[in-house]
Amino acid sequence: MSEAKQHVVIVGGGFGGLWATRALADADVRITMIDRHNHHLFQPLLYQVATAGLSAPDIAAPLRHILRRQGNVEVRLAEVERIEPLARRVHLGDGSEIAFDFLILASGATHAYFGNDAWAAHAPGLKTLDDALHLRRHLLLAFERAEADPDPAARAAWLNFAVVGGGPTGVELAGTLAEIARHTLRNEFRHIDPGQARVRLIEAGPRVLASFPDDLSARARRQLERLGVEVSTGTPVSDITSAGYRLGGEFVAARTVIWAAGVAASPLGRCLGAPLDRAGRVHVEADLSVPDLPHVFVVGDLASVDSDGKPVPGVAPAAKQMGRHAARMIRARLSNRPSTPFRYRDFGNLATIGRMAAVVHWRRLKLSGLLAWWFWLAAHVFFLIGFRNRLVVLLNWAWAYWSYQRSARIIFGGAQDEESPS
Known part of the structure; x- marks a missing residue:
């Protein structure tokens, strides 16, 4: 060059x-x-x-x-x-x-932890592949820790999951966690029932998916609750420690808090x-x-x-x-031509909540449930880079749809390597 x-x-x-x-x-x-x-x-x-x-x-x-x-x-x-x-x-x-x-x-x-940077050590966010792999390891080990711990209180803390932030990422994480606990891991443990795991989505504002119209936000909340997610709105988290989090006047023992709030x-x-x-x-x-x-x-x-x-x-x-x-x-x-202003073309909002559950808002079109889920699936597969990526994702999702199984449940490293807690 x-x-x-x-x-x-x-x-x-x-x-x-x-x-x-x-x-x-x-x-x-x-x-x-x-x-x-x-x-x-x-x-x-x-x-x-x-x-x-x-x-x-x-x-x-x-x-x-x-x-x-x-x-x-x-x-x-x-x-x-x-x-x-x-x-x-x-x-x-x-x-x-x-x-x-x-x-x-x-x-x-x-x-962004809104001035509470100390929370980062106890409530990881999700922006990079490193974040995702760390979080996957922690989530899977939480069930293993609960299975091995004879103390009921400690076991409950390991099975207590909180997602802070009710935007698309928080909604998607909470819905998927509920499906993993209630379906994917069913009958795989001997001392715990993963279906008894508590998954709570915490949003400081009045509703989840605030960027969506009110009616779609309400439908998303109902779909989350049908999946078993406890949705808490209107009260922000006031503290997060290695032992749990404080919501209003209540301290909740939880070994897994995920940050999706800012x-x-x-x-x-x-x-x-x-x-x-x-x-x-x-x-x-x-x-x-x-x-x-x-x-x-x-x-x-x-x-x-x-x-x-x-x-x-x-x-x-x-x-x-x-x-x-x-x-x-x-x-x-x-080429010495004049500048032109940027014009954003809005292609709408999409968020998936769980298996066959999603919400879509595009101009006057509002969808929820199964049809929205298919719309969301097609859009995401289409925009993936590379044919291999599209094909693999489509096959994996087809398998997950029919079996409730998740294909990447391998914990790398020794179980003792997990920092306690993160």
Whole structure:
């Protein structure tokens, strides 16, 4: 690749970064994609890995493999420590630096504990494959610990599961946990009844799935309760420790608390010197460039922008559209064409609750139950990268549908390696 070509650096191989890279495939630029992981992850199905329904390769693919035929791209496995937007340099964790002509920052978001960072040790979140594999190990070992513990109180604590946060991830996790306890593990233990496990979904707001219409939110709650999930709304968790959590005036002994309540934008956004919102997202211009930095673009969960007078949500379709738009704006800069504002195309909201249970909201269309579940299944399989991924996921889900079995229930490492509790 010629050094005379304009150099585009893209930080992050998620939806925003990958779609921006693909949109520049035939552009006369050289591209360096930087990510601290070597794979692109289909995050909407991450909870399926955490709950043993899918294996990691089913929802992830190596970035080098995805981009192997795009000759203007170099993939760099590295951690970005800081950015100098005016000097046009990206500094990496190994001490090296990369100069750029254009920068697309798509480094996403991480967990937010609303000022209670000490809770992170006791209530893991779910953002990466490492998170999912750690959580899967802990969930499966919880039943093993309960089986081996002769003390009824300790056994009950191991069988007490709490999911904090009633958004799509929390709803999906809670519903799947209830199915695992009541169906997948049935008749497999001798001293415990997994069906007696308590699964509680805790939402501080008045209802679960707050981004959905009221009626779909109510239907989702009913479907969760039919699965055996205890839904608690209107009261936030006030403390989480290694022994359990406090909800209102009640302390509940629980050895498994999962955090799905909030996200904070990547700290790299602070390097740009631009205004940030309360979640740390960068307030960008209408064309997704950073104010006073027309050569720097922010996309995905790290960007705060309105479209048609409404905030653009932090969802995968929005990140893909932002990535493509940022690529178009770089092309416009290179050819001295004017910028155009980003327009978000809303493809609706989907959330699955359990086997044959889901809710879908797309424009005026509202679905729940079996039909919504098939709609959700088709959408997620369609958007997976690579034919193998789609085929494997479809086969695994077909098997799970008929058998209630989950294909990835292997605990790696010795049981004694599990930290107690996490």
